[in-house]
Amino acid sequence: LGAVAVLLLAGCGGGGQIGDSGGDVDAKKMVLIPGVTAEPFYISMECGFREAAQAAGYQVDVQAPSKFDSNQQIPIVSGVLANKPGAVLISPTDDTALAGPMKSLKDAGVKVVEVDTALVDTSVAVSSVSSDNEQGGALAARTLAELVGDKTGSVLVLNTKAGTSTTDARAKGFETELAKHPNLKYAGQQYTDNEPDQAASKVTATLAAYPDLIGVFATNLNTGEGAATGLRNAGKTGAVNLIGFDASPKQVEDLRGGVVQALIAQDPATIGKTGVEHAIAAIEGKEVQRTTETDLVALTKADMDSKSEYFYKQEC
Numbered sequence: 001l002g003a004v005a006v007l008l009l010a011g012c013g014g015g016g017q018i019g020d021s022g023g024d025v026d027a028k029k030m031v032l033i034p035g036v037t038a039e040p041f042y043i044s045m046e047c048g049f050r051e052a053a054q055a056a057g058y059q060v061d062v063q064a065p066s067k068f069d070s071n072q073q074i075p076i077v078s079g080v081l082a083n084k085p086g087a088v089l090i091s092p093t094d095d096t097a098l099a100g101p102m103k104s105l106k107d108a109g110v111k112v113v114e115v116d117t118a119l120v121d122t123s124v125a126v127s128s129v130s131s132d133n134e135q136g137g138a139l140a141a142r143t144l145a146e147l148v149g150d151k152t153g154s155v156l157v158l159n160t161k162a163g164t165s166t167t168d169a170r171a172k173g174f175e176t177e178l179a180k181h182p183n184l185k186y187a188g189q190q191y192t193d194n195e196p197d198q199a200a201s202k203v204t205a206t207l208a209a210y211p212d213l214i215g216v217f218a219t220n221l222n223t224g225e226g227a228a229t230g231l232r233n234a235g236k237t238g239a240v241n242l243i244g245f246d247a248s249p250k251q252v253e254d255l256r257g258g259v260v261q262a263l264i265a266q267d268p269a270t271i272g273k274t275g276v277e278h279a280i281a282a283i284e285g286k287e288v289q290r291t292t293e294t295d296l297v298a299l300t301k302a303d304m305d306s307k308s309e310y311f312y313k314q315e316c
């Protein structure tokens with residue numbers, strides 16, 4: 001089929017098989033491949049995805065790895081490729097390892113939309129939708145500096161895995177902003193493999209090495225929940241300022257309870273919904289905005305209840 005026929009089919013609601021470079025794709029089918037299963041950030045994203053895609057008459061499917069691990073996500077991409085949906089929304093768990101598998105989708109005529117994380121190679125996806133993660137990291141550092149005032153001390157960054165575009169950007173933004181606050185001494189970043197247990201033990205070990213530890217920036221949900229455990233185990237909750245990223249039910253409870261001093265919350269449902277809108281535009285041959293940044297907001301105990309729409313969901 002030529003380009004005109006493709007547009008006509010998609011324009012009347014489709015339902016048919018649309019010819020493209022690598023064979024037929026099922027233009028009314030859309031698949032979401034999150035970074036990991038059963039995790040409130042991705043659950044909230046999935047809610048936005050399902051609602052928007054189903055409202056537009058698309059058949060949807062969600063296939064998530066059980067761990068945030070490219071070795072688990074790559075076979076999922078291969079399986080989805082065999083069914084050739086019209087579009088795939090994906091959160092690549094590694095900014096380079098997923099490039100080949102995602103390019104295979106593109107080459108088969110599947111429209112690829114990055115949601116949350118992204119590849120280094122910007123030629124694969126038609127669109128990327130995420131928070132401005134570098135700004136989010138900077139916001140975390142500014143929030144910490146405000147909480148600490150003119151007190152001095154060391155600050156630790158707990159990161160997930162190198163090669164995760166979002167958390168790498170958060171750590172970079174945090175580090176750059178922290179350098180503007182000479183009373184806060186950077187104690188470096190430590191990777192946790194996105195495992196809460198590792199985050200907990202790295203916090204307790206850092207407390208021993210840096211008795212003046214005044215702040216911890218945990219770059220995502222798992223590192224944040226783990227860091228809270230580490231501070232509890234060391235009897236240091238409240239004494240060390242814990243700034244988390246994300247707003248899972250557990251993180252929100254710890255913010256209310258004073259274990260966490262601030263959370264930088266994202267808007268995952270809007271990431272999912274916007275990803276669907278861009279996927280539909282791409283399927284219909286319309287112009288697609290290449291990058292879109294969704295909201296980020298700092299939550300503290302004092303203002304959290306006025307921003308409760310940012311709390312993540314455990315189910316839709």
Ligand code: T6T
Binds near residue numbers: 039041042116221222
């Ligand atoms: O912080 C989110 C997401 O933005 C990041 O890319 C990976 O971790 C989370 O899913 C939270 O666990």
